[in-house]
Each structure stands twice: as structure tokens, then as C-alpha cells.
Amino acid sequence: MPPRGTAERDPPVATNHPIADQVKFTTCYMCACRCGIKVHLKDGGIRYIEGNRDHPVNRGVLCAKGSAGIMQHNSPARLRKPLKRVGERGRGEFREIEWEEALGTAVEWLGAIRARDPKRLAFFTGRDQSQALTGWWAQQFGTVNYAAHGGFCSVNMAAAGLYTIGGSFWEFGEPDWERTKYFLMFGVAEDHDSNPIKIGLGKLKGRGAKVVSVNPIRTGYSAIADEWIGIRPGTDGLLVLSLIHELLRAGKVDADYLARYTNAPWLVIDDEGAADHGLFARGTDRGALVWDRRRERLVAASDPDALPALSGERRLPDGRRGVPSFELLAKRYLDPRYAPEAVAAETSVPAATIKRLAAELAHVAFEEAIVVDQPWTDTRGRHHARMIGRPIAMHAMRGISAHSNGFHTCRAIHLLQMLLGAVDTPGSFRYEPPFPRLIPPSGKPAAPVGAGTPLASPPLGFPQGPEDLLVDADGKALRIDKAFSWEAPLAAHGLLHLVIANACKRDPYEIDTLFLYMANMSWNSAMNTAGTMDMLTARDPATGAYEIPHIIYSDAYYSEMVAYADLVLPDTTYLERYDCISLMDRPISNADHAADAIRQPVVKPDRDVRPFQDVLIDLGARLKLPGFVAADGRPKYPGFYPDYIVNHERKPGVGPLAGWRGANGGQQGVGAVNPRQLERYVENQCFWQGEIPPEGRYYKFANRAYLEWSREMGFRDHVEPVVLQLYSELLQRFRLAARGHGRVLPPPEHRERVEKYFDPLPFWYAPFEGGGDGYPLHAITQRPMAMYHSWGSQNAWLRQIHGENLLHIHRARAAELGIADGDWVAVSSRHGRITVRAKLMDGVNRDTVWTWNAIGKRAGAWNLALGAHESKRGFLLNHLISELLPPRDGGYRYANADPVTGQAAWYDLHVRIEKASMPAGHSEPAFAVLGAPSLPARPSVLRYGDKFRPPRPGP
Numbered sequence: 001m002p003p004r005g006t007a008e009r010d011p012p013v014a015t016n017h018p019i020a021d022q023v024k025f026t027t028c029y030m031c032a033c034r035c036g037i038k039v040h041l042k043d044g045g046i047r048y049i050e051g052n053r054d055h056p057v058n059r060g061v062l063c064a065k066g067s068a069g070i071m072q073h074n075s076p077a078r079l080r081k082p083l084k085r086v087g088e089r090g091r092g093e094f095r096e097i098e099w100e101e102a103l104g105t106a107v108e109w110l111g112a113i114r115a116r117d118p119k120r121l122a123f124f125t126g127r128d129q130s131q132a133l134t135g136w137w138a139q140q141f142g143t144v145n146y147a148a149h150g151g152f153c154s155v156n157m158a159a160a161g162l163y164t165i166g167g168s169f170w171e172f173g174e175p176d177w178e179r180t181k182y183f184l185m186f187g188v189a190e191d192h193d194s195n196p197i198k199i200g201l202g203k204l205k206g207r208g209a210k211v212v213s214v215n216p217i218r219t220g221y222s223a224i225a226d227e228w229i230g231i232r233p234g235t236d237g238l239l240v241l242s243l244i245h246e247l248l249r250a251g252k253v254d255a256d257y258l259a260r261y262t263n264a265p266w267l268v269i270d271d272e273g274a275a276d277h278g279l280f281a282r283g284t285d286r287g288a289l290v291w292d293r294r295r296e297r298l299v300a301a302s303d304p305d306a307l308p309a310l311s312g313e314r315r316l317p318d319g320r321r322g323v324p325s326f327e328l329l330a331k332r333y334l335d336p337r338y339a340p341e342a343v344a345a346e347t348s349v350p351a352a353t354i355k356r357l358a359a360e361l362a363h364v365a366f367e368e369a370i371v372v373d374q375p376w377t378d379t380r381g382r383h384h385a386r387m388i389g390r391p392i393a394m395h396a397m398r399g400i401s402a403h404s405n406g407f408h409t410c411r412a413i414h415l416l417q418m419l420l421g422a423v424d425t426p427g428s429f430r431y432e433p434p435f436p437r438l439i440p441p442s443g444k445p446a447a448p449v450g451a452g453t454p455l456a457s458p459p460l461g462f463p464q465g466p467e468d469l470l471v472d473a474d475g476k477a478l479r480i481d482k483a484f485s486w487e488a489p490l491a492a493h494g495l496l497h498l499v500i501a502n503a504c505k506r507d508p509y510e511i512d513t514l515f516l517y518m519a520n521m522s523w524n525s526a527m528n529t530a531g532t533m534d535m536l537t538a539r540d541p542a543t544g545a546y547e548i549p550h551i552i553y554s555d556a557y558y559s560e561m562v563a564y565a566d567l568v569l570p571d572t573t574y575l576e577r578y579d580c581i582s583l584m585d586r587p588i589s590n591a592d593h594a595a596d597a598i599r600q601p602v603v604k605p606d607r608d609v610r611p612f613q614d615v616l617i618d619l620g621a622r623l624k625l626p627g628f629v630a631a632d633g634r635p636k637y638p639g640f641y642p643d644y645i646v647n648h649e650r651k652p653g654v655g656p657l658a659g660w661r662g663a664n665g666g667q668q669g670v671g672a673v674n675p676r677q678l679e680r681y682v683e684n685q686c687f688w689q690g691e692i693p694p695e696g697r698y699y700k701f702a703n704r705a706y707l708e709w710s711r712e713m714g715f716r717d718h719v720e721p722v723v724l725q726l727y728s729e730l731l732q733r734f735r736l737a738a739r740g741h742g743r744v745l746p747p748p749e750h751r752e753r754v755e756k757y758f759d760p761l762p763f764w765y766a767p768f769e770g771g772g773d774g775y776p777l778h779a780i781t782q783r784p785m786a787m788y789h790s791w792g793s794q795n796a797w798l799r800q801i802h803g804e805n806l807l808h809i810h811r812a813r814a815a816e817l818g819i820a821d822g823d824w825v826a827v828s829s830r831h832g833r834i835t836v837r838a839k840l841m842d843g844v845n846r847d848t849v850w851t852w853n854a855i856g857k858r859a860g861a862w863n864l865a866l867g868a869h870e871s872k873r874g875f876l877l878n879h880l881i882s883e884l885l886p887p888r889d890g891g892y893r894y895a896n897a898d899p900v901t902g903q904a905a906w907y908d909l910h911v912r913i914e915k916a917s918m919p920a921g922h923s924e925p926a927f928a929v930l931g932a933p934s935l936p937a938r939p940s941v942l943r944y945g946d947k948f949r950p951p952r953p954g955p
């Protein structure tokens with residue numbers, strides 16, 4: 001019988017036409033999230049991209065960017081062949097060359113540097129996802145001048161987190177989406193961890209959890225939050241410290257949690273003027289001391305029977321005084337200057353709102369605590385029958401990070417979490433493996449070495465005190481970006497935004513070759529864009545040679561930076577190569593699983609291009625770098641990146657991928673090389689995950705089961721607790737150096753700055769670029785859901801969503817300035833002036849203007865039509881931002897960056913706006929049109945899909 005209502009004569013309706021003849025799994029690269037995708041192929045062409053429902057990151061969810069990967073692959077901006085510059089730098093005049101010539105040229109330049117002084121190579125990468133390889137390559141080459149883009153993106157977040165709780169937000173931890181009842185976001189945009197956050201927000205909304213977004217702009221996640229706090233940019237730290245003030249005042253902190261898992265009870269030496277003032281009092285075994293309330297005596301903080309006091313002055317064994325760090329903390333934040341009434345005007349958040357938020361946090365944490373009946377054992381052998389949860393989760397991102405006070409703001413947020421007992425407890429923020437790390441994290445930055453020598457360790461690392469800085473006997477920086485110097489001591493991700501300016505000034509020295517990958521440094525990745533272009537083309541007046549003698553650049557597309565390169569190594573798209581999303585780098589773990597993934601080529605390149613990672617390995621072998629050649633001098637990885645992914649071991653049994661290790665693929669984490677490892681990944685849809693045992697899923701910092709599992713997986717060498725650091729002794733060591741104590745001291749001119757900003761407890765200070773002198777408005781960017789940096793704004797589909805950007809102004813503020821919707825306005829900062837169109841709105845802080853990030857394009861770049869909106873009406877705020885702060889006494893200019901980490905302070909920008917008197921009809925400044933290398937013809941309409949359409953029936 002046919003189904004009811006279906007006439008027998010009706011043919012069945014085909015609802016699911018096969019659209020492809022092949023489906024391949026791989027990993028998306030249209031943003032940093034790394035979702036699993038299924039690429040449907042027909043006749044060898046990409047037909048359709050679908051989210052992989054089995055993938056741990058996205059569970060089938062695919063965003064607009066991910067779908068538009070098709071047009072990324074079909075972009076007319078794709079480079080086709082290696083290029084050698086023939087005209088002046090910056091004009092875009094090239095000759096196509098063969099790969100042998102390209103690699104030979106690179107080897108000639110790089111080989112000469114390595115034989116003379118390896119640090120004359122500055123090797124910096126942008127948004128790549130292969131830093132485990134690129135960092136290792138730099139180490140083998142022997143240059144300290146290496147970093148990726150983190151210094152201008154997130155290092156405040158990373159460093160503050162790692163030095164405070166041994167982990168961080170971003171994609172290294174996640175809210176407990178299943179149990180959180182209250183989710184507080186600070187400055188979160190829609191890129192990193194994009195789909196997991198969207199999926200998670202859906203869960204929270206479905207369960208009725210409260211979502212609060214603190215952000216000057218109500219877009220993206222803020223638009224769907226239950227409460228939007230339209231804060232003044234750069235004042236989040238003050239808001240958080242005021243929340244802490246309120247919690248302390250009400251006595252709403254988790255004292256048990258603080259006493260057990262943080263350094264709150266550790267006694268701090270109070271001996272003003274002494275070399276160890278402000279350091280922890282330690283016993284004979286160097287372990288910190290606490291006061292045991294039960295036994296009424298000093299005991300080791302690690303004593304499992306201790307009942308530590310959180311307050312009270314104690315007499316130390318040497319007769320001096322010590323106070324628990326919690327007491328110092330409470331004294332500081334109970335000060336009336338942190339009262340809601342005292343911070344309301346500065347933050348733009350009413351005092352009543354701050355009080356209510358604090359009360360809500362306290363209520364959820366302590367009145368709605370949850371209990372998970374899961375026994376567990378801590379590292380001190382104490383058995384716990386259940387897990388207590390404080391169901392408040394926090395998440396913070398670049399809106400916090402990209403300020404000159406971002407490090408302390410990030411620390412303040414972690415402090416708030418700890419006071420509520422809301423780090424890795426049920427319902428709160430949760431670490432993702434391999435985190436948490438020990439505090440301070442292991443691995444110090446490598447010091448420069450001599451000619452032809454590899455570095456002793458990776459170039460980037462985590463200083464544990466002034467002795468680990470990369471400075472000479474006079475305190476002068478040893479890196480070109482001045483990372484790990486007194487100007488940016490904890491610059492764990494380097495300072496990419498300073499490299500070109502410093503190289504041009506030969507400060508601290510000259511370099512020979514700037515080698516960049518995926519870093520659009522002549523445009524949207526640079527502060528002071530016009531100035532940076534000048535620096536890239538600057539010549540030594542004495543010799544006429546370029547100040548930066550050689551620039552090698554690798555990119556898949558004709559981005560603005562290509563025109564400034566002398567040698568261009570064309571990369572593939574992400575759908576044409578192998579990649580490794582490694583636990584050594586930026587893994588895709590979640591709080592219950594360790595996970596990693598690969599990309600596999602789903603189509604073959606139709607151009608003479610090569611994956612950058614292959615090229616790097618090839619260069620390593622040609623340069624005979626240790627680790628890239630076998631004992632007989634032949635290439636160690638003749639199969640290039642796939643060969644390296646499988647066969648490289650960073651230490652015995654530990655390689656780039658954790659899954660299917662061991663000769664037969666039966667081991668995970670640690671195991672011998674498995675020649676079939678990549679095949680096993682492909683069979684498993686290109687990802688692997690290993691499950692954390694149930695008893696190890698919370699309290700990971702002190703959970704024996706987790707830490708043992710983590711050691712077995714090769715993530716750590718020892719099972720020892722990670723003590724959360726409310727009070728940072730490490731910062732105090734730098735402060736003591738500034739006071740003249742210790743072996744390595746800052747030069748006199750830096751002492752005041754180090755003394756001020758290396759405060760062991762978080763504090764708030766106004767961002768360096770203040771609004772005085774007639775620049776009353778904050779100016780910031782947001783990243784749209786549909787785009788990720790400059791890749792997206794040349795994508796034929798995504799351009800239809802955001803083809804231009806406008807300057808968004810609060811409606812009331814615009815009225816005061818006499819500006820109407822669509823008016824051309826002149827925007828001035830201390831550094832520059834741009835002319836753009838205005839758009840009025842309500843959902844923005846009244847003292848803030850903003851625009852979408854990286855949509856403006858330089859005419860001629862990206863193979864866009866000359867009249868494209870991106871270059872005619874799009875614009876960058878970058879023109880208004882200086883990479884340096886104004887001169888201080890003596891004329892020296894510090895970086896426009898956080899003084900602790902060197903994080904670029906993009907969001908400190910202040911501007912003035914006026915209605916433009918003579919609107920030019922296009923955004924300004926406009927730069928000379930870039931010449932174009934041989935790129936494919938640019939159709940006026942880029943069509944996709946015609947070739948897949950079945951022939952239409954004839955008339």
C-alpha cells in the first residue's frame with residue numbers, strides 16, 4: 001500500500017540527489033576554529049562543503065565562512081608560480097621563476113646568514129597553524145628572531161593565563177557548557193573557538209542559563225546575550241576588580257578552594273627594603289610556608305594535613321613578618337577606590353549594575369552550587385567523595401587582550417574566577433588537555449648562538465625571572481622585536497608588530513632577511529600602515545641599498561604584502577595540502593578529551609605552487625639544518641610535511657600527532673612511529689581523540705587521575721599539582737630587580753616602568769593612549785561572523801555580506817557632532833587621519849566608534865576589480881595607530897604595547913571625528929594601485945557551480 005494520501009501513480013520524490021561522486025574528510029581553515037568538514041567532490045572539483053557531524057569541534061555545524069571555502073579555493077587572487085621582484089619594492093612588478101631558482105635564491109641568502117650570524121634572519125609567521133614546525137625550524141637554523149602572530153593578537157591572554165592558572169581561555173579551555181548556569185564573556189569576538197561557542201551558547205539558551213556579555217559593542221554574541229554591558233574600552237579590569245571588591249565586602253569567596261588549590265594562604269615576606277620583600281617565605285626544602293590553624297604553627301604549604309589560615313600576620317623562622325597573600329589581596333581590593341561608585345564613571349557601568357552583577361555571581365556560585373557524585377583523589381592523596389561545582393563560567397578574548405593594560409586585566413579575570421572557586425570545577429571554566437601547565441610554564445626563551453649553530457631550545461619561552469631575559473650586559477635587547485627585554489619581559493609570543501620598525505632603525509641591530517609567512521605586514525597586520533610601507537622600501541642613504549636587504553614572503557594569495565617581497569614562495573590553499581593540528585601547538589581538545597587532527601589534500605593544485613610547510617622542510621634540508629638531514633646528509637623527510645608529521649619525534653615516542661602511535665597503531669600519546677599513522681587519521685575522518693577518565697575531568701590542577709593520565713599521554717613529565725597563583729611571586733622578582741636587588745637589573749631608564757607594572761597583584765591603569773588633547777572617542781574594530789582577516793574580504797561569497805565597512809557611531813553622539821547616517825567623516829588620531837562613511841546605531845558605548853576588521857583593501861591587491869568597494873569605500877583603522885608611544889623624557893619611544901608582555905595595544909586608540917568638509921567620494925587615504933603579477937583573468941562575476949549543473953532538458 002502506498003502511504004496514505006499518495007496516489008499510486010505519483011513517482012517518489014527524490015529529496016536527496018547525490019551531488020558528488022566522492023567525499024573526503026578534512027579540517028576547515030577559514031578561521032582559527034578548525035572544524036571538521038566533508039568536502040563533496042564531483043569530477044575532481046569541489047562541489048560542496050558540509051560540516052562533519054562526528055567531529056569533536058563542530059558536531060556538523062558549519063558557518064558561512066566554512067561553506068565559502070569553495071570560493072577561497074577558486075579565488076582569482078591565488079598565486080600561480082614563484083616570483084622574483086623586478087621593479088622597485090612595493091610596485092608589484094615580478095618575473096615568474098621556477099621553484100629551483102626560488103629555492104636556490106632562498107638558500108643563497110639564508111645560508112650566508114647562517115654562516116655569519118643566524119639572528120640576522122627574522123622569521124615571523126602570521127595566522128599559520130604549524131608553529132610546532134616553524135618554531136623548530138627557527139631553532140635548528142639558530143635564529144632567536146622568530147615568532148608567530150600572537151604578540152599582536154593574544155599574548156596578554158595567554159601569558160596572564162599561563163602564569164596565573166596554568167592555562168588560558170581562547171581555545172585552550174572552555175566553559176562547562178552542560179552545567180554552567182551563568183556565563184560571563186569579556187571582549188569575545190567570533191573567531192577562535194567559533195562554532196563550539198555558538199553550539200555552547202545554544203545549549204545555555206536552551207537551559208535558561210544567564211549569558212552576560214561585557215563588550216563596548218553589541219554585535220555577534222553580545223547581540224544574543226541576556227545582558228549586554230556596554231563598557232568603555234580598556235576598563236574591563238576596573239570593572240572586574242570592583243566585582244571582586246563587592247564579593248570580598250560580602251564575604252562571598254570560596255575559602256576552602258582558595259586554601260587548598262591556590263597560593264592564597266602562602267606567607268609573603270613583609271620586610272620592606274630587603275632583597276626578598278614580597279617573595280614567599282620558604283622552608284628548608286624551598287617549599288612555601290603557611291600557618292596551620294589547627295596546629296598553630298608554620299607548616300609546608302604542601303602538607304596534606306594543613307588547615308591553612310588565609311589571614312593574620314605571622315612570625316617567620318628568621319623573626320621577620322609574613323602575611324598570607326590573600327590578606328594582601330583583600331586589603332588592596334577592599335579599598336574604596338574599587339567600590340562600584342568609584343569606578344562607574346570610568347567604566348561607563350552604573351554602580352547599581354556592578355553591585356547586581358556581583359550579587360548574581362555570589363548567588364549562583366554559593367546558593368546554586370552543584371554537586372557531581374564523582375569520587376576523586378587529589379595529588380596529596382586526599383580522597384573526595386564528590387565534586388563541588390560553582391556553576392559560573394567566564395570567557396575572555398581579544399577585546400581584553402589588545403590593550404596596554406591587558407595582562408593585568410586578564411589576571412584580574414582569573415582572580416575573580418579563583419575567588420569564586422570557578423576554575424575547573426563542575427559548571428565553571430574547564431581546562432582542555434594538555435593544560436594546565438606548571439606555573440611558571442617550563443621552557444625559557446633561547447639565547448642567541450654563534451654562526452652555524454642551532455639554538456639550545458625553542459626561540460620562544462617563558463622567563464621565570466630577570467635572569468632569563470634576553471638582554472646583554474647593558475640591558476640592551478638581544479632580539480630584533482625586543483621580546484624578553486626589559487621593555488617586554490614576558491613576551492611569550494614575540495612582537496611581530498615591532499620587527500619592521502626596529503629592523504629599519506637597526507635597533508638593536510640590522511637584519512639581513514625578513515622571512516614572512518601569511519603575515520600581511522604592509523597592510524592590515526601592521527600598525528602605522530603607511531609608515532610600514534615606507535620602511536619596507538626605505539633605502540640606506542649611504543649605499544642606496546634597501547634597509548632590509550632581503551624579504552622572502554609566502555602566501556597563497558596576492559595580498560598587499562606580496563608586492564613588498566623580493567622573493568615570493570606561493571603556498572597552496574588549505575584544501576590542497578596536508579596539515580597537522582598538533583597537541584604541540586594549538587590542539588582541538590575539549591575538556592573531556594585530548595584531540596588533534598590533520599588536513600589532507602582533497603584536490604590537487606592546478607598551479608605551480610607548493611605547501612609552505614613542504615618548502616620549509618625542503619629549505620631545511622638544502623641548508624643542512626640539524627634535524628632536517630640524516631647522518632649521511634640526505635634529507636631526513638624526503639616526503640616533506642606528511643613524512644615529517646609521521647616520522648618526526650620531538651622526544652622519544654612523542655611526535656606531532658598523538659593518535660595511532662606505535663608500530664601497529666595501538667598506542668596514543670606516546671609510542672613509536674607508526675608508518676600508517678596518516679592513513680589511520682584519514683580512515684577516522686582526519687581526527688583523533690583520547691578520553692580523560694571520568695574521575696579526572698575536573699580539578700585537573702590537583703587531580704591525580706588527570707595528572708597521571710596526562711603523564712601517560714606525554715603531556716607532562718611528573719605528577720605534581722599546579723598551584724593557582726593569585727599572587728605572582730614571579731612578577732615581584734622583576735619588581736625587586738627594579739629596586740636594585742638581584743644579579744640582573746634593569747637599566748636606570750626602565751626601572752620606574754618595571755617597578756610599576758610588575759605588581760604581584762593585578763591592578764588597573766588607564767591604557768597608555770589616553771583621550772586627552774582633543775581625542776575623546778575610543779576607536780576599535782570587531783571581527784564579523786562572516787569573515788576572518790583579509791582572506792575573507794576577498795572571498796566572492798563573503799564579499800557579498802561585507803563588501804565595505806562603515807564607521808559605527810552611537811546615534812546620540814553623532815547627533816551632538818552633527819553627523820547623519822551615511823555622512824563622510826574625517827577621523828583623526830594623534831598619528832593620522834582617515835576619511836570614511838558613518839553609520840549610526842544604538843548598540844555601542846557612547847564614547848566608542850568601531851568598524852569591521854580588515855575589510856579595506858589596497859587597490860590592485862587580491863586581484864579585485866580596481867573599483868571594488870573594498871578599496872573605494874573600505875578602510876582600515878590601522879592608519880590611525882602608531883606602533884610606538886609618544887616620546888618620553890629623553891626622546892625614547894616605547895612600543896605601543898602592554899609593558900609586561902609586549903602585546904600590541906590595538907584597542908587603545910583614541911580619535912576625534914568631524915563631518916568631512918570636502919568628501920572625496922571614497923575612503924582616504926588612497927594609495928597607488930599595486931601592479932599585479934600574472935594572475936588568472938578576473939571575471940566580472942565569479943560564477944561557481946555551472947559545470948556541476950545537469951544538462952537542462954531541451955525545449
Ligand code: SF4
Nearest residue numbers: 028031034035063066
Ligand atoms: S567556525 Fe571557522 S573552522 Fe569552523 S566552519 Fe566556520 S570558518 Fe571553518
